Amino acid sequence: MAGFSDLPFRVICREMGSAVSYTPCITDVAVAFGGAKTERLAEFTDCERPVAVQLLGADERTLLAAAERVMAQQPDLVDLNMGCPARRVTSGGRGAALLREPERVRRLARLLVERLDVPVTGKIRLGWDASSRNYLQIARILADSGLSAIAVHGRTRAQQYSGTADWQAIAEVKAAVQVPVIGNGDVRTPEDIDRMRRVTGCDAVMVGRGAIGNPWLFSGRALPDVSFTERLRLIRRHAQAMSDYYGEALGVVLFRKHVVRYVQGLRDATSVRPNLLAAETLADLFKTLGDWWPEEPAGLREPAPGAEEEDHG
Numbered sequence: 001m002a003g004f005s006d007l008p009f010r011v012i013c014r015e016m017g018s019a020v021s022y023t024p025c026i027t028d029v030a031v032a033f034g035g036a037k038t039e040r041l042a043e044f045t046d047c048e049r050p051v052a053v054q055l056l057g058a059d060e061r062t063l064l065a066a067a068e069r070v071m072a073q074q075p076d077l078v079d080l081n082m083g084c085p086a087r088r089v090t091s092g093g094r095g096a097a098l099l100r101e102p103e104r105v106r107r108l109a110r111l112l113v114e115r116l117d118v119p120v121t122g123k124i125r126l127g128w129d130a131s132s133r134n135y136l137q138i139a140r141i142l143a144d145s146g147l148s149a150i151a152v153h154g155r156t157r158a159q160q161y162s163g164t165a166d167w168q169a170i171a172e173v174k175a176a177v178q179v180p181v182i183g184n185g186d187v188r189t190p191e192d193i194d195r196m197r198r199v200t201g202c203d204a205v206m207v208g209r210g211a212i213g214n215p216w217l218f219s220g221r222a223l224p225d226v227s228f229t230e231r232l233r234l235i236r237r238h239a240q241a242m243s244d245y246y247g248e249a250l251g252v253v254l255f256r257k258h259v260v261r262y263v264q265g266l267r268d269a270t271s272v273r274p275n276l277l278a279a280e281t282l283a284d285l286f287k288t289l290g291d292w293w294p295e296e297p298a299g300l301r302e303p304a305p306g307a308e309e310e311d312h313g
């Protein structure tokens with residue numbers, strides 16, 4: 001997930017039990033012409049393998065050039081994103097805009113499969129909008145083109161991230177194609193993972209927003225079963241990893257959006273939030289956490305009523 005699933009977070013998710021890491025989507029032009037910032041987006045470590053580098057593209061030559069460039073990093077998979085709804089992406093025909101051009105999808109998929117010597121996968125939505133739900137057509141094209149797996153986010157582009165993901169549609173895709181299908185959308189608890197598998201028959205489950213502030217989801221643990229001490233320790237470790245990776249100033253700023261999710265729903269989290277968001281150094285961050293939430297078991301706070309629901313965005 002762009003803005004969240006960077007290398008430090010993915011390493012934590014892997015330790016918790018995630019099966020495959022995806023680097024955040026990057027446009028083909030950014031890969032082809034980008035500098036150090038883009039390179040960092042596609043960076044991964046060996047401990048994350050198997051890892052997919054995910055690309056956004058629309059033009060065959062540019063996409064292939066980008067894919068060949070990322071192959072230098074030896075990813076285990078290359079994934080074509082056909083789900084990103086952002087206007088800056090779709091206006092160039094990339095991401096979810098590809099769903100409106102099935103024949104282009106066929107050309108791009110065939111090209112990547114022919115030219116890359118790693119498995120190629122794809123991520124789709126159900127269609128552009130409610131009146132153009134062409135997920136079965138697109139899934140069949142991808143399977144016929146030789147893709148090794150298809151991840152299906154059970155929403156249309158028009159839905160963005162709202163409404164409920166349609167898991168029945170994912171079940172239809174699973175029934176329609178022979179390649180592995182990865183179910184995605186509204187998976188927030190270990191029960192959701194089981195239910196997604198049961199309802200859709202999918203071969204694997206992809207977790208999105210449910211992992212933010214809750215990487216324990218990958219270990220099959222329900223958030224209420226994770227002690228506050230464990231949460232605090234992981235917050236500290238994650239913050240330290242961000243600081244080591246990006247440098248302290250940038251790492252702490254980028255960690256702010258994670259920390260507010262880690263503490264969301266806990267007692268007094270609302271009052272401590274401004275200080276967490278204002279932290280500029282690890283010392284600021286740890287002091288705020290320590291003042292609010294001493295690590296002694298006796299000092300641990302109870303979750304606020306309803307915290308369980310709030311903890312999952």
Ligand SMILES: Cc1cc2nc3c(=O)[nH]c(=O)nc-3n(C[C@H](O)[C@H](O)[C@H](O)COP(=O)(O)O)c2cc1C
Nearest residue numbers: 001002024025123153184185186187207208209210
């Ligand atoms: C902030 C944000 C960034 C995302 N970035 C990506 C991305 O880079 N690649 C991708 O395939 N999906 C991306 N997604 C979509 C998620 O992977 C997922 O498909 C979607 O959120 C639905 O799953 P969920 O309901 O479990 O969150 C992003 C979602 C969010 C909210």
